[in-house]
Amino acid sequence: xxxxxxxxxxxxxxxxxxxxxxxxxxxxxxxxxxxxxxxxxxxxxxxxxxxxxxxxxxxxxxxxxxxxxxxxxxxxxxxxxxxxxxxxxxxxxxxxxxxxxxxxxxxxxxxxxxxxxxxxxxxxxxxxxxxxxxxxxxxxxxxxxxxxxxxxxxxxxxxxxxxxxxxxxxxxxxxxxxxxxxxxxxxxxxxxxxxxxxxxxxxxxxxxxxxxxxxxxxxxxxxxxxxxxxxxxxxxxxxxxxxxxxxxxxxxxxxxxxxxxxxxxxxxxxxxxxxxxxxxxxxxxxxxxxxxxxxxxxxxxxxxxxxxxxxxxxxxxxxxxxxxxxxxxxxxxxxxxxxxxxxxxxxxxxxxxxxxxxxxxxxxxxxxxxxxxxxxxxxxxxxxxxxxxxxxxxxxxxxxxxxxxxxxxxxxxxxxxxxxxxxxxxxxxxxxxxxxxxxxx
Amino acid sequence: xxxxxxxxxxxxxxxxxxxxxxxxxxxxxxxxxxxxxxxxxxxxxxxxxxxxxxxxxxxxxxxxxxxxxxxxxxxxxxxxxxxxxxxxxxxxxxxxxxxxxxxxxxxxxxxxxxxxxxxxxxxxxxxxxxxxxxxxxxxxxxxxxxxxxxxxxxxxxxxxxxxxxxxxxxxxxxxxxxxxxxxxxxxxxxxxxxxxxxxxxxxxxxxxxxxxxxxxxxxxxxxxxxxxxxxxxxxxxxxxxxxxxxxxxxxxxxxxxxxxxxxxxxxxxxxxxxxxxxxxxxxxxxxxxxxxxxxxxxxxxxxxxxxxxxxxxxxxxxxxxxxxxxxxxxxxxxxxxxxxxxxxxxxxxxx
Amino acid sequence: xxxxxxxxxxxxxxxxxxxxxxxxxxxxxxxxxxxxxxxxxxxxxxxxxxxxxxxxxxxxxxxx
Numbered sequence: 035x036x037x038x039x040x041x042x043x044x045x046x047x048x049x050x051x052x053x054x055x056x057x058x059x060x061x062x063x064x065x066x067x068x069x070x071x072x073x074x075x076x077x078x079x080x081x082x083x084x085x086x087x088x089x090x091x092x093x094x095x096x097x098x099x100x101x102x103x104x105x106x107x108x109x110x111x112x113x114x115x116x117x118x119x120x121x122x123x124x125x126x127x128x129x130x131x132x133x134x135x136x137x138x139x140x141x142x143x144x145x146x147x148x149x150x151x152x153x154x155x156x157x158x159x160x161x162x163x164x165x166x167x168x169x170x171x172x173x174x175x176x177x178x179x180x181x182x183x184x185x186x187x188x189x190x191x192x193x194x195x196x197x198x199x200x201x202x203x204x205x206x207x208x209x210x211x212x213x214x215x216x217x218x219x220x221x222x223x224x225x226x227x228x229x230x231x232x233x234x235x236x237x238x239x240x241x242x243x244x245x246x247x248x249x250x251x252x253x254x255x256x257x258x259x260x261x262x263x264x265x266x267x268x269x270x271x272x273x274x275x276x277x278x279x280x281x282x283x284x285x286x287x288x289x290x291x292x293x294x295x296x297x298x299x300x301x302x303x304x305x306x307x308x309x310x311x312x313x314x315x316x317x318x319x320x321x322x323x324x325x326x327x328x329x330x331x332x333x334x335x336x337x338x339x340x341x342x343x344x345x346x347x348x349x350x351x352x353x354x355x356x357x358x359x360x361x362x363x364x365x366x367x368x369x370x371x372x373x374x375x376x377x378x379x380x381x382x383x384x385x386x387x388x389x390x391x392x393x394x395x396x397x398x399x400x401x402x403x404x405x406x407x408x409x410x411x412x413x414x415x416x417x418x419x420x421x422x423x424x425x426x427x428x429x430x431x432x433x434x435x436x437x438x439x440x441x442x443x444x445x446x447x448x449x450x451x452x453x454x455x456x457x458x459x460x461x462x463x464x465x466x467x468x469x470x471x472x473x474x475x
Numbered sequence: 476x477x478x479x480x481x482x483x484x485x486x487x488x489x490x491x492x493x494x495x496x497x498x499x500x501x502x503x504x505x506x507x508x509x510x511x512x513x514x515x516x517x518x519x520x521x522x523x524x525x526x527x528x529x530x531x532x533x534x535x536x537x538x539x540x541x542x543x544x545x546x547x548x549x550x551x552x553x554x555x556x557x558x559x560x561x562x563x564x565x566x567x568x569x570x571x572x573x574x575x576x577x578x579x580x581x582x583x584x585x586x587x588x589x590x591x592x593x594x595x596x597x598x599x600x601x602x603x604x605x606x607x608x609x610x611x612x613x614x615x616x617x618x619x620x621x622x623x624x625x626x627x628x629x630x631x632x633x634x635x636x637x638x639x640x641x642x643x644x645x646x647x648x649x650x651x652x653x654x655x656x657x658x659x660x661x662x663x664x665x666x667x668x669x670x671x672x673x674x675x676x677x678x679x680x681x682x683x684x685x686x687x688x689x690x691x692x693x694x695x696x697x698x699x700x701x702x703x704x705x706x707x708x709x710x711x712x713x714x715x716x717x718x719x720x721x722x723x724x725x726x727x728x729x730x731x732x733x734x735x736x737x738x739x740x741x742x743x744x745x746x747x748x749x750x751x752x753x754x755x756x757x758x759x760x761x762x763x764x765x766x767x768x769x770x771x772x773x774x775x776x777x778x779x780x781x782x783x784x785x786x787x788x789x790x791x792x793x794x795x796x797x798x799x800x801x802x803x804x805x806x807x808x809x810x811x812x813x814x815x816x817x818x819x820x821x822x823x824x825x826x
Numbered sequence: 827x828x829x830x831x832x833x834x835x836x837x838x839x840x841x842x843x844x845x846x847x848x849x850x851x852x853x854x855x856x857x858x859x860x861x862x863x864x865x866x867x868x869x870x871x872x873x874x875x876x877x878x879x880x881x882x883x884x885x886x887x888x889x890x
Binding site: 531534535565566569595598599689690692693694695696697698699704710755756757758759760762763765766767769771772773775776781782820822823824825826 | 827828829830833834836838839840845846847848849850851852853855862863866867870871873874877878879880881882883
Binding site for chain 1: 602635636637638639640646647648649650651652653654655658659660661662663664665666668669670672673678680681682684685686
């Protein structure tokens with residue numbers, strides 16, 4: 035399967051008369067764009083803002099990040115979600131680079147929402163401070179979850195995707211500034227040279243913790259909770275087959291932008307044919323019951339063995355009970371004679387002394403660690419807040435709190451904040467961005 | 476640097492006396508006394524007081540000793556606390572750890588110690604105080620005290636962070652996130668690690684899985700009256716001439732000695748048994764070896780039918796300074812001998 | 827049977843009975859002989875009981 039990503043490097047974004055892209059400048063007709071958002075009448079109040087790296091802006095509660103794309107030939111950017119089902123990962127898809135669409139709640143946050151600082155000390159805690167962002171700030175009539183800690187954020191997330199597709203259409207007729215090719219021949223056909231290179235699979239564990247619909251990561255629109263581990267082509271993940279859910283405490287989250295740009299996939303592609311034979315992706319999940327965890331681990335090890343993999347990288351979207359799946363997969367693979375490396379974050383507590391992973395095994399002897407969800411972060415006030423700062427303390431964001439005997443409230447009167455890394459939007463960069471590690475102190 | 480330190484040392488390094496002074500109760504003196512001077516040499520601040528306590532007093536009355544020491548420190552103004560270096564001395568290491576931990580909790584100052592990696596105090600207290608790896612004996616005093624003093628200076632002058640792998644102290648089990656100065660992203664780190672692992676090359680996991688040293692639990696004996704029981708000890712009790720030349724410290728040899736026909740172990744002055752263990756005051760053990768290897772008590776239980784039989788031999792080595800590796804080997808060898816003799820249960824005494 | 831119980835635990839000992847000190851685990855020389863004997867007999871008895879006790883995890887036994 036061969037995918038061409040046609041990239042356009044966005045240098046500037048501004049509002050203007052006509053929504054168009056020209057030589058690095060993306061212009062947006064705000065009214066027209068908002069009409070796209072209002073297509074869902076659950077959205078009752080929406081606005082658009084533009085922020086860029088260095089702006090003294092704090093965004094909270096952030097629910098999703100999406101890269102604007104256009105699928106050449108038409109068709110939904112997210113098959114099975116924003117339109118009909120079709121095979122992703124082949125043909126040409128155009129992308130607006132160096133930017134994302136961010137979805138921010140006008141008022142109401144939740145456990146799974148997060149925070150982004152575009153400048154200052156807080157900027158380093160998330161990848162999205164490096165991008166130019168078109169920010170959708172909106173409120174919905176989803177009363178049933180307004181005061182709930184656990185939100186599906188359905189209207190807002192789908193509005194974000196519509197907006198991303200709308201912006202992507204600006205390059206429909208244009209020649210890409212650069213083209214990236216992603217091609218992997220069928221495994222059985224791979225040339226003799228490749229047979230000497232060790233076969234490697236990337237095992238992905240997207241979050242699928244909720245039983246009820248509307249919260250979990252989706253694969254072509256299908257709830258990953260209702261999946262058994264499945265062989266997927268890396269191009270599919272890069273090309274819109276997976277979308278983020280609305281559940282995972284935010285620093286552990288893989289946003290849709292993360293899926294579209296998956297650094298681990300890109301790195302394995304880079305090494306393919308040189309140091310390894312990138313066999314493919316085993317898309318697993320993170321269900322709650324012990325039997326489901328064991329079943330998934332079993333399937334992962336079996337698929338990897340059947341493919342003849344010599345090595346596997348396992349990435350976990352989460353912490354807590356998902357650590358059991360993480361460890362189970364690593365152990366099952368090692369027991370099958372496959373060398374593993376795991377990528378995840380840790381939860382060592384505010385004082386750093388808690389057990390890093392809930393379940394551990396000495397066979398998991400090669401791990402990359404991208405951060406501590408419980409790390410305390412204190413930040414000064416920011417001149418502008420997009421969304422609602424109070425949400426951090428009031429709405430049960432995973433890294434914020436109303437009040438604490440020792441630390442006081444997360445959101446102080448002067449606008450300064452104290453929070454846990456847990457609420458940094460996709461902060462632990464498990465998909466491969468993270469320049470953080472964990473050390474003993 | 477305008478900072479003050481208090482130092483804790485034992486009776487030997489505090490120049491009170493040797494093993495015979497191990498029962499010395501805690502006391503505090505002004506300035507750097509005895510071995511505390513080795514710390515004064517490297518510490519940029521001033522050592523205002525030295526606390527001295529006998530190792531035995533501490534181990535037999537830990538709560539009392541610690542509480543007295545905390546009281547002594549109540550009115551003293553100090554910024555940092557040093558304990559040791561304790562080298563390989565188990566009681567001293569334990570004392571440094573117990574006192575250090577209490578001082579840290581009570582006064583919230585940094586506490587720094589140094590111990591040899593074989594010192595049991597390391598595993599017990601490394602989470603509570605900074606412990607630097609040290610030598611096996613006082614010969615390393617200058618070096619070990621130097622490391623402690625230098626880190627003391629650093630921690631009082633600088634902001635941190637102080638990663639364990641850069642500073643050198645024993646990992647404390649405190650893990651925090653850290654932005655890599657080289658900004659290498661996780662994707663690269665993961666693929667590089669996998670390539671190394673598949674090639675059989677060395678790599679370092681970013682999350683070492685902590686090793687839990689556990690021993691499989693043996694099922695209980697259903698009925699001791701049917702069973703042969705043996706005594707084993709690390710207390711160094713040997714026949715009067717130490718026939719096997721078991722070392723008094725850092726032992727690599729064990730012995731097996733007949734008690735056939737004996738109701739109890741005869742003591743040293745009767746030319747019976749003695750202790751050769753260098754890690755504790757031998758007086759009580761020499762006077763009555765049954766205090767360490769309770770042959771008399773087991774004989775009584777044997778005559779009462781509580782146990783089936785007391786094995787004809789007891790097994791012994793010396794615990795002090797003995798490495799984990801050597802102890803494990805000796806344990807395996809003794810276990811084999813016991814099994815060959817049909818022994819099913821063991822009482823292991825330690826000092 | 828040991829005085830430094832945490833050390834015994836760290837080495838992985840599963841059945842642990844505390845003794846009264848390091849240099850004289852089972853008999854304080856400052857007490858009358860009869861008392862020393864009683865203590866020794868009693869603690870060794872506790873150890874025998876421990877040998878006959880099923881356990882799930884490391885256990886420090888109460889002395890009688």
